[in-house]
Amino acid sequence: MKSLMAVGILVSLAALAASGPRQGPSGERVENGRRLYAVYCASCHGRAGRGDGPVAGDLKVAPVDLTRLAERDEGRFPRDRVHQSIDGRLKTRGHGTSEMPVWGATFQVSGSDHDQEREVRERILDLLSYLESIQRQE
Numbered sequence: 001m002k003s004l005m006a007v008g009i010l011v012s013l014a015a016l017a018a019s020g021p022r023q024g025p026s027g028e029r030v031e032n033g034r035r036l037y038a039v040y041c042a043s044c045h046g047r048a049g050r051g052d053g054p055v056a057g058d059l060k061v062a063p064v065d066l067t068r069l070a071e072r073d074e075g076r077f078p079r080d081r082v083h084q085s086i087d088g089r090l091k092t093r094g095h096g097t098s099e100m101p102v103w104g105a106t107f108q109v110s111g112s113d114h115d116q117e118r119e120v121r122e123r124i125l126d127l128l129s130y131l132e133s134i135q136r137q138e
Contacts, residue, residue, distance in 0.1 A: 026129065033130025036123055041066075049134050070135040077132045086124055 038047075044059065046052040049066035056063050070077040084090035 029126050029129040030133045031130075032123075033126035033128070033133075036127045037130050041127075049131070066131055067134050067136045069131065077135055079128055079132065082131060083124060083128055086127060 037045075037049075041049075042053055043055050044051075044053045044063040045066050046056065046063075051063040051065040053063065069082060073081075081090060
């Protein structure tokens with residue numbers, strides 16, 4: 001039952017994410033994403049996103065350099081693929097079954113009595129905006 005609910009949440013998140021970002025300055029979205037990144041991602045991927053976080057050496061597979069995602073995808077930030085990696089729909093090398101948490105579930109507040117899909121979607125979109133903003137320009 002839990003896995004069925006998780007699939008439903010992930011499908012809903014994908015549909016909501018496809019509807020586009022919330023209104024407001026993109027700088028605000030990037031800044032919100034930067035804060036989320038510092039809390040949830042920097043320990044593995046490093047402060048600058050280069051895969052050199054303080055726990056990176058303890059992982060079986062080194063975290064990816066997040067500043068080179070666009071470079072590895074012909075210069076275009078792979079927004080959909082990164083979104084699916086964050087929310088857990090896409091299994092990627094190094095993430096295994098549990099090394100990279102499924103943030104779609106983690107971003108929810110336990111015990112909340114309201115639907116959290118919108119909040120989770122916004123957090124993931126903020127994080128995507130930040131990751132897109134740190135892509136190397138070469």
